[in-house]
Amino acid sequence: MSDVTTTDLYEVTMALSYLREDMHSPATFSLFVRDLPPGRGFLVTAGLEPALDFLARYRVDRDDVEEFAAALHRPVRDLMPLLGLAFEGEVRAVPEGRVMFAGEPLLEVTAPLPQAQLIETYLLNQFCHQTVVASKAARCVLAAAGRPVVDFSLRRAHGPWAGLQAARLGTLVGFAGTSNVAAAVSLGIPASGTMAHSYIEAFPSEEAAFRAFALSHPGPVTFLVDTYDTQEGVRIAARVLTDLGLGPGCAIRLDSGDLDALARRARALLDSAGLADVRIVASGGLDEYGVDRLVRASAPIDVYAVGTKVGVAADAPYLDAAYKLVEYAGRPVTKLSSAKITAPGRKQVFRRAGLPDVIALAQEDPPDSAQPLLRTVMRDGRRTGPPDHWQDARERFREDIAALPDSARRIEDPEPVPPVRSPALEQLTARVRSGIEARLRRPAAVLPPSALSARPS
Incomplete structure (x- = not known):
C-alpha cells in the first residue's frame, strides 16, 4: 500500500476538483490542537521527522491513480490529472521535543492548493499519534523523578510501527531503554529485558530457572520473582546471586500485586543478604499515575517499566487536532462553525521566559527577548537541513520541561499555560469574520441557467 493512497477519500475528490477548476494558487494550512486532552498540562510535539520523510518522497504515480479510480468506481482516465503530482511546497514547523499548548500551530504548510490538501490525512495521522504518546511518556519521566523508565509497550501497541514509534518517543523524552529489539537496533537506544513467567514455569523450580538464566547470560541479570510466592522468589534470587558471585548491576523484577509493599519486603530481604546493590524493577500496568503514587510513597523501586497504558496513551488516546486552511491566494480565510472557529493567516508562536506564549502573524516582529518556535524545515519540497535526531x-524537551511551571508539570490536576494572541492577529480575525458575516447577509445572486451548466473537463 502506497503512502500516497494512505489518505481519506475526500482529499482525493477535493484535489481533483481543484485541478479541474485550475485552483493552483498557494494555500497555507495550519496544523494545531484545539484542546488538550483531559489531565494534561502540556503536549510534547512529535511526528515531524516521519512527516518530512513522507513529503520529500511524495509523488502520485500510475498505481496510485489506479487505486484512487478503483476507490471512486470511476475510469482511470478521470483521475489522470493527479498523475505526477508531487509536493513542492514550504513547511514551517515546531521541532520535535518542544513543549506546546492548545491553539498553537505545530506545523504550517504552504503549497499549491491540490498538493497541500492531499497530504492532510497523513500529516494528522503522524502528529496526532506521536504527540499524544510522547506527551504521556513525558509525564512518566516527570513522575519517576529521576529514576530510569523503560518502554515495555510493543506487545500491546497498535501494530509494529506504532510500537517502534512508542520506543522512539519514550527515548525522545528521557526513557532509559526499550524492550523492542528492532527499535533498539535501528535507533541506537539501549535494549532492556528480563524473563517471562513462562520461563520460570518451564523449569522444575525457580532456583533452577534463575541458575540456568544466569549461566546463559554472563552479564548483569534480572530475575522475575513473583511467579509463585514473591517473598520466597526474592530469597531464592538472593541465594543464586550470592552463590554465583553476582550483585552490582543485577536486579529483581516485581510484575504484580501491591508493588509498594512487595518492594519494601524485597528491599529488606536483599539488604539482609548483603545485596544492597541489587536493584528493584517494577512493572505491571504502570503509567504516570501509578509511578507517581509509588514515588510519593517512597517505595524502594529503582527502575520503572511502563507498557500498555503508555504505548496506547490509554487515558487520552487521541488529540482533537485539526489541519485547517488559513490563507489561499494571499487571502486570509477562517472557519466560523460553532466551537471550531479558526484564526486566519500564516502564524508564528513566540516563547517568552516566564510568560505565556504569543500566537502572532508570521510577519510580526517578536516581542522583546521572545523566541520564534516555528522554523522553515522544507522549501520547494526539499528539507532545508539534515534530518533531526532524537538526541x-x-x-x-529537557530545556522546555525545566522551564514549565510546576502547576503544568504535576501529574494530578495540572494547569496548562494557555497562549495569548497578538493584537494584530486579533484584529485580522475580527476583520475576516466581519467580512464573511457581511457576505452572508447579502441577498443570494440568481444565476442564469447557462452559468449552472457543467464546464468541460
Whole structure:
C-alpha cells in the first residue's frame, strides 16, 4: 500500500476538483490542537521527522491513480490529472521535543492548493499519534523523578510501527531503554529485558530457572520473582546471586500485586543478604499515575517499566487536532462553525521566559527577548537541513520541561499555560469574520441557467 493512497477519500475528490477548476494558487494550512486532552498540562510535539520523510518522497504515480479510480468506481482516465503530482511546497514547523499548548500551530504548510490538501490525512495521522504518546511518556519521566523508565509497550501497541514509534518517543523524552529489539537496533537506544513467567514455569523450580538464566547470560541479570510466592522468589534470587558471585548491576523484577509493599519486603530481604546493590524493577500496568503514587510513597523501586497504558496513551488516546486552511491566494480565510472557529493567516508562536506564549502573524516582529518556535524545515519540497535526531529533540524537551511551571508539570490536576494572541492577529480575525458575516447577509445572486451548466473537463 502506497503512502500516497494512505489518505481519506475526500482529499482525493477535493484535489481533483481543484485541478479541474485550475485552483493552483498557494494555500497555507495550519496544523494545531484545539484542546488538550483531559489531565494534561502540556503536549510534547512529535511526528515531524516521519512527516518530512513522507513529503520529500511524495509523488502520485500510475498505481496510485489506479487505486484512487478503483476507490471512486470511476475510469482511470478521470483521475489522470493527479498523475505526477508531487509536493513542492514550504513547511514551517515546531521541532520535535518542544513543549506546546492548545491553539498553537505545530506545523504550517504552504503549497499549491491540490498538493497541500492531499497530504492532510497523513500529516494528522503522524502528529496526532506521536504527540499524544510522547506527551504521556513525558509525564512518566516527570513522575519517576529521576529514576530510569523503560518502554515495555510493543506487545500491546497498535501494530509494529506504532510500537517502534512508542520506543522512539519514550527515548525522545528521557526513557532509559526499550524492550523492542528492532527499535533498539535501528535507533541506537539501549535494549532492556528480563524473563517471562513462562520461563520460570518451564523449569522444575525457580532456583533452577534463575541458575540456568544466569549461566546463559554472563552479564548483569534480572530475575522475575513473583511467579509463585514473591517473598520466597526474592530469597531464592538472593541465594543464586550470592552463590554465583553476582550483585552490582543485577536486579529483581516485581510484575504484580501491591508493588509498594512487595518492594519494601524485597528491599529488606536483599539488604539482609548483603545485596544492597541489587536493584528493584517494577512493572505491571504502570503509567504516570501509578509511578507517581509509588514515588510519593517512597517505595524502594529503582527502575520503572511502563507498557500498555503508555504505548496506547490509554487515558487520552487521541488529540482533537485539526489541519485547517488559513490563507489561499494571499487571502486570509477562517472557519466560523460553532466551537471550531479558526484564526486566519500564516502564524508564528513566540516563547517568552516566564510568560505565556504569543500566537502572532508570521510577519510580526517578536516581542522583546521572545523566541520564534516555528522554523522553515522544507522549501520547494526539499528539507532545508539534515534530518533531526532524537538526541536533539530530547535536549529541547529537557530545556522546555525545566522551564514549565510546576502547576503544568504535576501529574494530578495540572494547569496548562494557555497562549495569548497578538493584537494584530486579533484584529485580522475580527476583520475576516466581519467580512464573511457581511457576505452572508447579502441577498443570494440568481444565476442564469447557462452559468449552472457543467464546464468541460
